[in-house]
Amino acid sequence: MAVMFEYRAAHSAAEAVSLLREHGTDAKIIAGGQSLMPLINLGLAQPSLLIDINSAAELDFITRRNGSLAIGALTRHHTVERSGEVRQYIPLLAEALPLIGDPQVRNRGTIGGSLAHADPVGEIPTVASCLGAIMVVQGPNGKREIPASEFFVTYLTTALDAEELLTEVIFPILPANTGVCFKELVRRQGDFAIVAAAAAVQLGADGACTAARLALAGVMPTPLNADAAASMLVGQKPTAQIIEQAAQAACVGIDPESDVIASADYRRAMAPVFARRALTEAFERAARA
């Protein structure tokens, strides 16, 4: 049984925000629809109004700006996946993208949709958390910036107000000698990750670690930024032993859930394994960089 709702096309961010303001929490934004449409088809989401931003072309862009790469919220996964700038400047994002869904999903799904949907095992939220990306949101009173650490609140919940629209995400461009790695545990390519880990590390001329970032997914209600644990690597030569210690430290206090795909115990056991693998490969790549 189909759910009934109104449909309005918004041709700009301002128009979408004004519709949100008019209709408040009854309204939902639809962009790629790859998460919302299944919920609607299954009768799990019952919005009164869908605001379609697919014709807001101003939200579809990839631009380099002041040491960052800004990506418009409406940019399709496929476009990001094929972008030379993304491969060159945000290689961690480039590595994670082909793991999202399947070609049909990536052709239609948007980067802003993945972030605003805030699935705790989403690849893009995990990359955003690892790199400390900044979400730019537009509301009735103008724009504001929300760092990833504050943007993801809990399961499928962000710091976006009901009248706000996510317009872009800004990824910091890390130095060229950074080694990155994205690893996820799935039963089949394209599935939701059971756990995932994203790492970005740098090595000094003496082979010691000068910077390390780490994020985990599938272990908490939001992507887990584990930079505090990763920072114990700084100043050290990245031996297998110290990487293992950092991976274990990153997983102290994690509280995964059980679901039809995997038990909480399995996730708890796999999280440090994938943290270790992501860090190890990131260091190998940094050494070659």
Next chain:
Amino acid sequence: MIERATTRLHVETQINGENTDYLCGPEQSLLEVLRDVLGLTGTKEGCNDGNCGACSVLMGSRLVNACLVLGAEAEGQEIRTIEGLAGPDGLHPLQQAFLETAALQCGICTPGFLIAAEALLDRESEPSEERIRFWLAGNLCRCTGYDKIVRAVQLAAERLRQAGQLREMEVPT
């Protein structure tokens, strides 16, 4: 307060090269529109939540699941469905190859696979087996085990390349 819709939306689009307009409810997916409004039942409904790819169609040059696109979102778009695949001279080389290599059994996934494979061959004339499997990852088949589908796409790709070479030879230099 929003009044629950009884209004229908007027959508102008192009389907398989023909200008088409239709009325649809705001809640109707493109899949429902194709099948129930326009009678184009070649596009199949499998899961209706974006997992199986049975409803694959081309929107512009992009392969999408029609169940995850609203009918209203097709406004101004060019849609290509399985009904637009065969030409006036008969089956498309992909369809012929699927027949010859028995790349189907029950057939419900076949239109989706054909459209997805067509989208691949539109871009790449000589895809590797790995590339074909990666590209077709969004389409599920519970009968064939996929091998015959991959062989069919390889066979069609080979024939399309040969036909392309023949056409080039015909052009006077």
